[in-house]
Amino acid sequence: MAAAIPYDLAIIGAGPGGYSCALRAAQHGLRVALIERDKIGGVCLNRGCVPTKVMLEAAALMRAPSRARLSAVSLGDARLDYPGLLRHQDEVVRWLATGVEADLFRRQVEILRGNARLAPDGMVAIEGEDGKKVIRASSRVIATGSSERSLPGITIDGETVIGSTEALHLPQLPRSIAIIGAGAVGTEFASMFVDFGCEVTLIEALPHILPLEDEECAAIVAEALQKRGVKVHVATPVRGLALKDGMAALTCESEGRSFEVRAEKVLVAVGRRANTAGLGLEALGVKMQRDQVVVDEDLRANVPGIYAVGDCIPTLALAHVAAAEGKHVADLVAGKAPRRLRYQAMPKATYCEPELASVGLTEAQAREQGLDVVVVRSPLRQNGKAAIYGDTTGMVKMVAQRGNGRLLGVHMVGHGATELIAEAALALQLEATARELAETVHAHPTISESMLSAAEDAWFASLG
Numbered sequence: 016m017a018a019a020i021p022y023d024l025a026i027i028g029a030g031p032g033g034y035s036c037a038l039r040a041a042q043h044g045l046r047v048a049l050i051e052r053d054k055i056g057g058v059c060l061n062r063g064c065v066p067t068k069v070m071l072e073a074a075a076l077m078r079a080p081s082r083a084r085l086s087a088v089s090l091g092d093a094r095l096d097y098p099g100l101l102r103h104q105d106e107v108v109r110w111l112a113t114g115v116e117a118d119l120f121r122r123q124v125e126i127l128r129g130n131a132r133l134a135p136d137g138m139v140a141i142e143g144e145d146g147k148k149v150i151r152a153s154s155r156v157i158a159t160g161s162s163e164r165s166l167p168g169i170t171i172d173g174e175t176v177i178g179s180t181e182a183l184h185l186p187q188l189p190r191s192i193a194i195i196g197a198g199a200v201g202t203e204f205a206s207m208f209v210d211f212g213c214e215v216t217l218i219e220a221l222p223h224i225l226p227l228e229d230e231e232c233a234a235i236v237a238e239a240l241q242k243r244g245v246k247v248h249v250a251t252p253v254r255g256l257a258l259k260d261g262m263a264a265l266t267c268e269s270e271g272r273s274f275e276v277r278a279e280k281v282l283v284a285v286g287r288r289a290n291t292a293g294l295g296l297e298a299l300g301v302k303m304q305r306d307q308v309v310v311d312e313d314l315r316a317n318v319p320g321i322y323a324v325g326d327c328i329p330t331l332a333l334a335h336v337a338a339a340e341g342k343h344v345a346d347l348v349a350g351k352a353p354r355r356l357r358y359q360a361m362p363k364a365t366y367c368e369p370e371l372a373s374v375g376l377t378e379a380q381a382r383e384q385g386l387d388v389v390v391v392r393s394p395l396r397q398n399g400k401a402a403i404y405g406d407t408t409g410m411v412k413m414v415a416q417r418g419n420g421r422l423l424g425v426h427m428v429g430h431g432a433t434e435l436i437a438e439a440a441l442a443l444q445l446e447a448t449a450r451e452l453a454e455t456v457h458a459h460p461t462i463s464e465s466m467l468s469a470a471e472d473a474w475f476a477s478l479g
Contacts, residue, residue, distance in 0.1 A: 157294065193216040203365060235408065
């Protein structure tokens with residue numbers, strides 16, 4: 016076995032959390048090793064966020080002819096070249112992955128391929144195709160991401176029962192698909208598949224789809240999906256799965272009765288589990304909460320010199336959150352005393368049609384915390400740009416504290432919501448008030464004026 020090689024920072028996992036940490040640390044002049052057993056970019060770039068959005072963009076274009084007719088333009092009938100779309104998806108992924116690798120090379124981050132296991136005294140053992148090696152680092156970061164999980168009694172076989180990875184590379188579109196789990200992933204796939212002409216059933220065990228989002232906003236998305244043909248079942252746990260006549264048959268339960276949903280494919284989208292097994296964490300005494308690493312506010316584990324970011328800690332399991340955590344750790348290791356991360360100001364985005372995005376507390380969460388709040392809504396049907404665009408579905412919902420008008424949460428449904436939420440995230444990051452947002456001039460006509468309208472209403476309502 017080769018002698019240990021000293022680094023300032025060794026990062027296990029090259030997804031958004033890992034490569035963002037590596038790039039920031041290298042900017043600070045640290046010697047960095049980035050260890051990856053699969054592809055640079057992790058699940059998000061290769062099998063998650065990015066390829067899914069390529070497919071969703073194609074789905075949006077499938078709707079373009081009907082929207083164009085509102086502007087007296089005829090585009091004919093939209094036809095999908097599905098094999099061509101898969102090729103385009105792969106091209107986009109390759110292009111972006113090449114860019115990340117080029118950035119790492121330019122900043123002299125050393126990429127080491129293989130499976131890593133932590134050992135005492137700052138050591139990391141790496142086993143790859145080139146054999147075994149051991150490196151030593153002053154600090155080590157766990158950024159190993161997560162993997163899809165299923166339900167008891169339901170096995171993802173990659174054929175009839177699939178996960179999101181297989182859903183992005185189906186050899187052909189299914190005639191029908193049942194999706195178990197209506198979080199962001201399940202809802203996005205439901206929106207995509209129905210636009211591609213599939214018969215879609217979306218099943219959620221909790222009382223409403225998109226359970227982490229504001230219930231009122233989620234209801235708007237559910238209604239829009241149903242209008243496009245998606246069958247939506249909420250408060251409906253799946254009790255079993257069998258194969259019948261070449262189809263998957265799901266046994267579902269709702270309001271005390273059982274019923275069956277049949278589909279050619281079943282997509283399981285019920286969450287993920289952290290990739291922490293086999294890293295040697297328990298042997299080092301690293302405190303765990305199930306499969307996730309327990310960390311403090313600066314993302315330190317209980318063992319000195321070990322940090323963790325992304326899906327392997329119990330924070331928001333989102334790529335941009337992992338990236339922010341990775342940068343925070345890099346700044347900390349470099350001795351730059353970064354500000355603590357404000358998770359309440361980190362946005363969530365779901366790229367279905369209509370889009371839903373949010374930041375901060377929901378109305379229900381604010382009231383559960385005993386806060387005295389005002390809640391206002393600015394419907395897109397009152398927005399000029401939405402009318403010009405031809406889609407007035409949605410609204411901006413704002414939650415502010417009564418008295419001082421401090422913004423607590425902003426929730427948006429409609430065209431462009433995932434882009435516009437950045438303004439609200441900035442407002443919460445700066446602890447802005449509704450008045451400060453209302454006094455910020457917004458260009459006209461823009462959909463962002465719905466944010467302005469909501470802020471004005473929240474400002475005056477908070478005075479009462």
